[in-house]
Amino acid sequence: MQELTFEQAYEQLERITRELESGELPLDRALALFEQGAQLAETCDRLLHAAELRVRQILPDGAGGFEATSFDDWQEETS
Numbered sequence: 001m002q003e004l005t006f007e008q009a010y011e012q013l014e015r016i017t018r019e020l021e022s023g024e025l026p027l028d029r030a031l032a033l034f035e036q037g038a039q040l041a042e043t044c045d046r047l048l049h050a051a052e053l054r055v056r057q058i059l060p061d062g063a064g065g066f067e068a069t070s071f072d073d074w075q076e077e078t079s
Contacts, residue, residue, distance in 0.1 A: 004040075006047040013040040 004012070016037040020030060061067040 004043060006044060006051075009040045009043045009047065013037055013044065016040065 016033050019025065020033055020037070025033070057069055058066050059069050
């Protein structure tokens with residue numbers, strides 16, 4: 001599967017979901033769509049996790065702003 005943005009993957013996943021919910025597909029097509037949907041869901045999950053890690057790396061700097069910090073530093077502060 002090509003590298004998709006979150007928005008692209010989510011849009012495709014929504015389209016597949018609508019198609020599967022129609023209930024008018026032959027079994028082989030439904031299975032193929034289900035497999036593709038599972039891959040897209042995994043892609044969305046991976047992209048969301050990566051975004052969450054990036055957000056967590058930006059911490060308040062104590063002067064009313066924010067600064068980027070390494071993920072290892074963030075883990076130590078939350079422990």
